[in-house]
Amino acid sequence: DAKTTQPTSMDCAEGRAANLPCNHSTISGNEYVYWYRQIHSQGPQYIIHGLKNNETNEMASLIITEDRKSSTLILPHATLRDTAVYYCIVRVGHDKIIFGKGTRLHILP
């Protein structure tokens, strides 16, 4: 599975859009980009995934560059409950997920 690089931490004001970047320059053609988050003292929670096209669901949007070497997770209107560690993962198949260290997102009131 390809490795990912994310900033260690980020701040975002409540109500603003939170944009979390992820680099995955060694991604292969059949690997998907996934995002999970982990709120303090809870297990990780799936957010969104994509292959080539941009994706949107009720939680977030995922923008993948045309060369697929990087992506951005967008939380359109961040709330205090979005404070969490966000993990960007690339993989194929349905077996193990390799979690990196993620980005600690702080939503500021």
Added chain:
Amino acid sequence: DVKVTQSSRYLVKRTGEKVFLECVQDMDHENMFWYRQDPGLGLRLIYFSYDVKMKEKGDIPEGYSVSREKKERFSLILESASTNQTSMYLCASNSGTGVFDEQFFGPGTRLTVL
């Protein structure tokens, strides 16, 4: 509502004790996973199972074993607990079909070995 449950949220054991961590899922999932999470190291895969009575080593299996006698239950066993096994342990499951498959996680067990 889909659910992965773990037997304890907090556990304190002594060095040398045999420790059982239990995980149960109610989604009829084929695959189950055990991870440990440590500050600065992220989540690391210990063992996983594709089916009943089947198991595969993950990235850090040393000092651990697993048991999957029933589809819904996946147990992690520390044969002789040591202080370096103090950690947060997370169980997950997924259905194992298709290219993409979301993993559902339990709430975690925070194990302290004294």
